[in-house]
Amino acid sequence: MDEKGKVFNEWFGRTVIKSNRRYAYEEVQVMLEGAEGDFKDELMTLHRISDKLRQERFHTGSIAFHTSEVKFDLDDKGKPIGTYIKEQKEANFLIEDFMLLANRRVAEKNRKS
Secondary structure: OOOOOOOOOOOOOOOOOOOOOOOOHHHHHHHHOOOOOOOHHHHHHHHHHHHHHHHHHHHOOOOOOOOOEEEEEEOOOOOEEEEEEEOOOHHHHHHHHHHHHHHHHHHHHHHHO
């Protein structure tokens, strides 16, 4: 894949993902906003590519479904004590953009088969 999101090579098959590093959306978001962290350069590259993928999707007619998600504040016993609206941020869009790309590539492969 290049910096514009053009895929040059791909492989399809059953896999198991083993990860040495997992991130929470909030952890990635603070890095996208300027904080330092593990693999920041790589995350910033993925962020730039995801922006390009999103721009291209919208340019070709994709609809932006920005929804509000209601979350619950829980006490130490798990009882709801309040609600709040979870805001989607760039870290959420980054993951969404690459998931959509993967889904599209699989659909295109299956259509050709």
